[in-house]
Every structure is written in C-alpha cells, then in structure tokens.
Amino acid sequence: MEWWVYMPKVELHAHLNGSVRDSTLLELARVLGDEGVIVFSDVEHVIMKDDRSLHEVFKLFDLIHILTTDHKTVTRITKEVVEDFAYENVVYLELRTTPKKNDSKGMSKRSYMEAVMEGLRAVTAVDVDFAPQSLDARTSLNRIPMNGTCHGATRRKIYVPNHEEIQMMLDFLPNRIGHACCFSEEDWRKLKSSKIPVEICLTSNIRTNTISSLDIHHFVDLYNAKHPVILCTDDSGVFSTSLSKEYSLASSAFGLGKKELFQLARNGIDYIFADDEVKGDLTEIFSSAAKELDL
Ligand SMILES: [Zn+2]
Missing domain, CATH: 3.20.20.140 (Metal-dependent hydrolases)
Incomplete structure (x- = not known):
C-alpha cells in the first residue's frame, strides 16, 4: 500500500452525491433504464469514464440527481461513501449534503436526512456513534459530522463569486x-x-x-x-x-x-x-x- 493511502487523513469538503461509486451509479442507472426513466446507453459511457470533461461532469451530476431520489438509495450511497473514505484511512470525515424534497417519492427534507442517518447507522467498516441532540455522528476511528452545505442547489454553472x-x-x-x-x-x-x-x-x-x-x-x-x-x-x-x-x-x-x-x-x-x-x-x-x- 502506498504511504499516502496508509497515512491517516482528514476530509473536510466532500459532497455526498458527488462521492458515489461508479459501480453503484452503473447499477442504479441500469435499473432506471429498465424502468424506462432514462436511456441507459446515453449515460453508460459517462459513468464508465475517468477523465470527464466539464460537460460530462454536469451530465453526471444531473444523472446522480435523478438516481438518488428515493430513501433506500440515499441510505445506500451514504453507507458506501463513508466506507470508501474509511477504507483509505480517512480518520475524520465531514460529509455535506443538501436535504432534498421529492413529493413523488414521498420524500421531505426531514425524511431525506433520516435516510442519510440510516446510512451512517448501516456502516459496518467502522463503528458509528451518534452524539445526542446533534447531527454529529461519531465513531471510534472515523468521525463523521454532517453539516449543511454552502453550495448552491444547482451545479449546472460553476459559480464565480464577484x-x-x-x-x-x-x-x-x-x-x-x-x-x-x-x-x-x-x-x-x-x-x-x-x-x-x-x-x-x-x-x-x-x-x-x-x-x-x-x-x-x-x-x-x-x-x-x-x-x-x-x-x-x-x-x-x-x-x-x-x-x-x-x-x-x-x-x-x-x-x-x-x-x-x-x-x-x-x-x-x-x-x-x-x-x-x-x-x-x-x-x-x-x-x-x-x-x-x-x-
Ligand atoms: Zn464543493
């Protein structure tokens, strides 16, 4: 193992949705393709690619937005993202996400956050403890506070502040x-x-x-x-x-x-x-x- 993998690290700027595994995206896209929600062949190559262009980056963000609208998926990606960081010796993680509302899936901002917390509870790679009366999730090895994000809701444009x-x-x-x-x-x-x-x-x-x-x-x-x-x-x-x-x-x-x-x-x-x-x-x-x- 290379020393930069082995060395303990602290992650303070990671977005939940942007940190989803390619293999998970592929699996979710296939299901939505079968259901006729998306055309799988349109997105397959973007998911499989490593060095995405800016256009492809936006395409992938749009796709992730479509793929992560139900509670089960939000729980799953949260668990996987935390495990992926833990796997590369990130000993403290602050994960950001914007609570989303989606009436068609019965999702409120609160139930979205509950699905995220469910994902943290489902983590098996490290132990997660929840600090009372806060959204902080703690573990003996990995610390995972959740905090609101300051990024805009849409990532279609790169926001350039004046x-x-x-x-x-x-x-x-x-x-x-x-x-x-x-x-x-x-x-x-x-x-x-x-x-x-x-x-x-x-x-x-x-x-x-x-x-x-x-x-x-x-x-x-x-x-x-x-x-x-x-x-x-x-x-x-x-x-x-x-x-x-x-x-x-x-x-x-x-x-x-x-x-x-x-x-x-x-x-x-x-x-x-x-x-x-x-x-x-x-x-x-x-x-x-x-x-x-x-x-
Ligand atoms: Zn960011």
Whole structure:
C-alpha cells in the first residue's frame, strides 16, 4: 500500500452525491433504464469514464440527481461513501449534503436526512456513534459530522463569486473557506491576514476549469505563506479521485515529501467542526501513525 493511502487523513469538503461509486451509479442507472426513466446507453459511457470533461461532469451530476431520489438509495450511497473514505484511512470525515424534497417519492427534507442517518447507522467498516441532540455522528476511528452545505442547489454553472461577495464572505469570518478560487490581490491579502483555513480541491479545480493548471494553483502561495490549508476531494466520484490521490497529486505537483504531507493532514485537526475531545483522539491517532511511519 502506498504511504499516502496508509497515512491517516482528514476530509473536510466532500459532497455526498458527488462521492458515489461508479459501480453503484452503473447499477442504479441500469435499473432506471429498465424502468424506462432514462436511456441507459446515453449515460453508460459517462459513468464508465475517468477523465470527464466539464460537460460530462454536469451530465453526471444531473444523472446522480435523478438516481438518488428515493430513501433506500440515499441510505445506500451514504453507507458506501463513508466506507470508501474509511477504507483509505480517512480518520475524520465531514460529509455535506443538501436535504432534498421529492413529493413523488414521498420524500421531505426531514425524511431525506433520516435516510442519510440510516446510512451512517448501516456502516459496518467502522463503528458509528451518534452524539445526542446533534447531527454529529461519531465513531471510534472515523468521525463523521454532517453539516449543511454552502453550495448552491444547482451545479449546472460553476459559480464565480464577484469581488464584493468575496469581501463580504471574508468579513463574515467563516470557520473555513471552500476552494478560494477567483480571488483578487486584495482578497488574498484579506484572506491571509484572517488566517481562515482554506479547503483545497485540486482535481475538482482542474476538472471544472476553475484553475487552468496546477503550476499556478494558489495552494503553493498559501502553503508557502504558512496559511492554513487542507486537501479535500469535493466530489471524489464525479472527479474520479480519492483523498489519497489528492495527497499523491500534491506530492508530485508541488514536490512535497511524506513529512510535509503528513503534517498537512495533521494540521486539519485544528480546522474541524468537532469538539476538543474529538481533536484529542485524532491527535493521538496521528501521533501513533507518525511513529509507525517513522516520521
Ligand atoms: Zn464543493
């Protein structure tokens, strides 16, 4: 096993719907094809593809939207997504999803969330405990808080915030910022003085043409400025990536070694939404992994 797979990791920007396994999508699409809801041959090649174009990315998001409208499927994908992250040694996961309402399937926003929670309870790869009176789901190894997402409901367009909106967002002092693309010099100055951690999704930025190439990615500048950053997947299924692949990519693109990437992952503990007890547990996990990996 490669060390970036073996190393413990923290995932803070992953969307449930975008993280569905290709094999599951294929199976669900086949069923809907048989039922005449979709034309299977129209979508098969998009599901099977690895390096999807922006057009295909949107096509897949549309398909996922159609495929995940019933409770059973929502439960299934939640379970699988958590297990996939656990499998690659993600020891803490914050998964985002927007509660959806679908009258034709008798789905309310509440029942959607219940289906998600059912999926968390069904996870067998790791133990999941539920913190009382919150939507936080905890496990001894994997921590899985659910939180609302700040992304828009539709992903048809890549949303490009304007300067005024970015400034307002920075003034609001959020706990973290996703992507931080399309910033002006002034935005960067403000961000850096704020020390707001940035969730960096390399493959996602490239696939959606938000950043033209990794050589000019703002990760480098932020990392060199010792600004808090954390590598994340965004939509591991749609962008055919994994958190391990993102670490491997950062290693090859930015020349970061094992020690630097381990430290990068460990720093993520400071930016999580969970409480100090969880942070303490994670610190221990990383400390023992550091010994094992001889770091
Ligand atoms: Zn996102």
